[in-house]
Amino acid sequence: MSTTPQAIPYTEAAVPKKRWLSRQNWERIVSVVILLPSILALGLFVYVFIGWTGFISLTAWNSAAPDFTFVGMQNYARLFIGSGTDAIRFRYDIRNEVGFLVLFVGGCIVIGFLLATLLDRKIRGEGIFRSIFLFPMAISFIVTGVAWRWILTPGDPNTGWIGVNLLFTNLGLDFLRNGWFTAPTVVYFHPETGVGQLLTNIGLGFLATPDFGYAVAMTSIVVAAGWQMSGYTMALYLAGIRSIPDDLREAARVDGASEWQIYRHVIIPLLRPVTLTVVVILAHIALKIFDLVYSMTGGVSAGFATDVPALNMWKTTFDATKFAQGASIAIILLLMVGVLIIPYLIWQTRSEEH
Amino acid sequence: MAAVVPTRHRFSFHWTRIVIYALLIFFALWFLMPVYVLLMASLKSQAEALQIQNMWLPPRIIGFKSFLTAWFGSNEPPATLGLEQGFWNSVSLVIPATILSTLIGSINGYILSKWKFRGADLIFTLMLFGMFLPYQSILIPLVVSYQTFTNWTGIQLFSTIPGLVVAHVIYGIPICTLIFRNYYAQLPTEMVEAARIDGANFFSIYRRILLPLSQPAFVVVLIWQFTSIWNDFLFGVTLANTPKVYPITVSLNNIAGSFHVPYNVQMAAALLTALPPLLVYVFLGRYFIRGLMAGSLKG
Numbered sequence: 001m002s003t004t005p006q007a008i009p010y011t012e013a014a015v016p017k018k019r020w021l022s023r024q025n026w027e028r029i030v031s032v033v034i035l036l037p038s039i040l041a042l043g044l045f046v047y048v049f050i051g052w053t054g055f056i057s058l059t060a061w062n063s064a065a066p067d068f069t070f071v072g073m074q075n076y077a078r079l080f081i082g083s084g085t086d087a088i089r090f091r092y093d094i095r096n097e098v099g100f101l102v103l104f105v106g107g108c109i110v111i112g113f114l115l116a117t118l119l120d121r122k123i124r125g126e127g128i129f130r131s132i133f134l135f136p137m138a139i140s141f142i143v144t145g146v147a148w149r150w151i152l153t154p155g156d157p158n159t160g161w162i163g164v165n166l167l168f169t170n171l172g173l174d175f176l177r178n179g180w181f182t183a184p185t186v187v188y189f190h191p192e193t194g195v196g197q198l199l200t201n202i203g204l205g206f207l208a209t210p211d212f213g214y215a216v217a218m219t220s221i222v223v224a225a226g227w228q229m230s231g232y233t234m235a236l237y238l239a240g241i242r243s244i245p246d247d248l249r250e251a252a253r254v255d256g257a258s259e260w261q262i263y264r265h266v267i268i269p270l271l272r273p274v275t276l277t278v279v280v281i282l283a284h285i286a287l288k289i290f291d292l293v294y295s296m297t298g299g300v301s302a303g304f305a306t307d308v309p310a311l312n313m314w315k316t317t318f319d320a321t322k323f324a325q326g327a328s329i330a331i332i333l334l335l336m337v338g339v340l341i342i343p344y345l346i347w348q349t350r351s352e353e354h
Numbered sequence: 355m356a357a358v359v360p361t362r363h364r365f366s367f368h369w370t371r372i373v374i375y376a377l378l379i380f381f382a383l384w385f386l387m388p389v390y391v392l393l394m395a396s397l398k399s400q401a402e403a404l405q406i407q408n409m410w411l412p413p414r415i416i417g418f419k420s421f422l423t424a425w426f427g428s429n430e431p432p433a434t435l436g437l438e439q440g441f442w443n444s445v446s447l448v449i450p451a452t453i454l455s456t457l458i459g460s461i462n463g464y465i466l467s468k469w470k471f472r473g474a475d476l477i478f479t480l481m482l483f484g485m486f487l488p489y490q491s492i493l494i495p496l497v498v499s500y501q502t503f504t505n506w507t508g509i510q511l512f513s514t515i516p517g518l519v520v521a522h523v524i525y526g527i528p529i530c531t532l533i534f535r536n537y538y539a540q541l542p543t544e545m546v547e548a549a550r551i552d553g554a555n556f557f558s559i560y561r562r563i564l565l566p567l568s569q570p571a572f573v574v575v576l577i578w579q580f581t582s583i584w585n586d587f588l589f590g591v592t593l594a595n596t597p598k599v600y601p602i603t604v605s606l607n608n609i610a611g612s613f614h615v616p617y618n619v620q621m622a623a624a625l626l627t628a629l630p631p632l633l634v635y636v637f638l639g640r641y642f643i644r645g646l647m648a649g650s651l652k653g
Contacts, residue, residue: 118377
């Protein structure tokens with residue numbers, strides 16, 4: 001605007017206003033027409049398809065042959081009410097998903113932030129370290145799954161321990177051996193234990209069930225997913241730290257703040273928006289996690305110990321051909337992601353305007 | 355003060371430096387560990403690979419036979435398929451899908467940054483949701499509409515390379531548009547205004563002014579799309595139902611999921627699958643990371 005102030009009177013004189021406007025209008029139409037195919041395609045492939053999935057989730061289409069008889073919320077009821085296989089499985093899915101999400105997001109933040117602060121200390125070979133921490137992001141979840149399945153294959157005492165269990169055995173750390181992603185163990189407050197009894201006594205007995213526990217097998221998924229995504233978290237934090245002006249830190253240093261205090265009172269508070277971004281992005285990846293579990297476990301697990309909603313949806317729909325049931329899981333998954341992403345998108349577009 | 359502090363400072367300086375480097379090296383080894391395991395396994399012969407107690411040790415004799423088996427498959431019963439077909443399937447779907455989605459993203463980004471109409475920001479936000487959407491919530495209609503399309507037109511989309519290309523292009527539009535829009539938005543609008551006053555129209559502004567400046571954005575988007583389409587599994591496993599169409603990730607998953615395939619071959623297959631995006635990462639990592647950061651919107 002300010003760079004060519006002298007040009008304005010010239011153009012106003014030279015170009016008649018009316019023609020200029022009409023040409024602009026015509027070009028506006030052209031621009032919208034060119035954008036239109038993308039708008040229509042995404043409108044159909046995203047929004048109409050979501051509505052369509054929602055419709056299917058209300059029908060009786062639970063075999064290979066399409067059946068659009070309206071059944072109301074029956075498919076949802078089967079997931080949430082009673083103790084049928086679908087309900088048990090879905091409750092376990094949610095349990096696994098919550099455990100995975102918390103540990104994965106938390107782990108990535110701790111490691112990612114630590115790596116970012118380490119790399120921020122004027123490190124020799126910073127570029128090399130950064131490249132090493134970030135390379136897993138370039139790799140398919142399927143490759144990650146295949147590699148970690150091999151590393152975490154438990155083996156057994158008869159045919160020989162494998163992977164990390166083998167390492168533990170060689171190091172004399174036998175007590176650390178475990179079934180990894182094949183472990184059927186679920187940690188929860190058993191009703192017989194003190195806490196379990198307490199929960200039962202105060203009318204919260206439902207908390208003392210495997211529905212509200214942690215499936216140990218999910219730890220393996222956390223490790224593999226964390227291996228892949230913590231470098232990404234580091235990159236986001238490092239970019240955030242680097243965008244904090246040096247003067248701010250210098251000022252704190254002059255005031256006698258220690259490095260720790262600078263982090264505690266200057267850097268971490270300023271990184272709050274980055275942390276919010278990290279949490280939203282990682283949590284939405286955690287909710288959508290599918291490929292990794294599929295390739296690590298082959299999509300099956302004893303007692304659904306590594307089943308998650310995205311995997312359940314796919315298996316229910318395309319293996320068991322229960323399309324309406326699968327659609328209902330898909331809609332719940334969408335709602336979970338939407339609750340996270342929609343406020344985030346609004347926040348991002350709002351903050352862009354300012 | 356200046357006389358006292360340096361000695362203490364230097365001492366603690368050294369001590370913390372050692373801890374910092376030790377931690378960094380520890381994490382570097384941790385990140386590289388799976389690569390080590392994959393390499394050690396795949397460089398072993400089958401006989402050596404069978405000695406599982408040595409799985410963490412390097413091979414006594416380095417061989418590349420497992421890579422050949424991973425690539426070509428094995429005719430020894432039970433016969434297993436290799437990666438070869440999947441590799442070429444992925445190549446032939448990644449190239450058109452990457453180019454198409456990048457071009458669409460570029461023109462969309464131009465319009466949404468330099469030709470903002472009323473509601474443009476809303477349209478853009480609605481587009482962006484397509485990037486975070488769990489694809490499970492559109493998969494059933496996608497499969498059904500592919501079949502409906504075939505019934506209407508006779509053109510096969512389900513379980514064909516073009517069908518996969520269509521899905522990748524459409525669901526790739528949001529991220530491509532986002533990167534280009536943000537890139538063009540930071541180019542001064544005065545430049546566009548000035549060109550318009552000089553008589554340039556919608557197309558010539560794009561071709562003569564923005565396009566020559568867009569090279570970095572094109573590299574970022576091309577690399578991003580190449581990597582994410584190459585690494586995709588969900589569309590591949592849902593929209594393809596024959597080895598003739600399986601993308602490489604599905605081929606790899608089948609190889610690794612088979613009990614008949616020895617693990618040195620499985621690991622070789624995993625390395626071969628990871629190789630193209632890794633090469634891109636090694637040579638063009640800077641641009642890959644830029645795409646990565648754009649995926650979180652503003653970061």
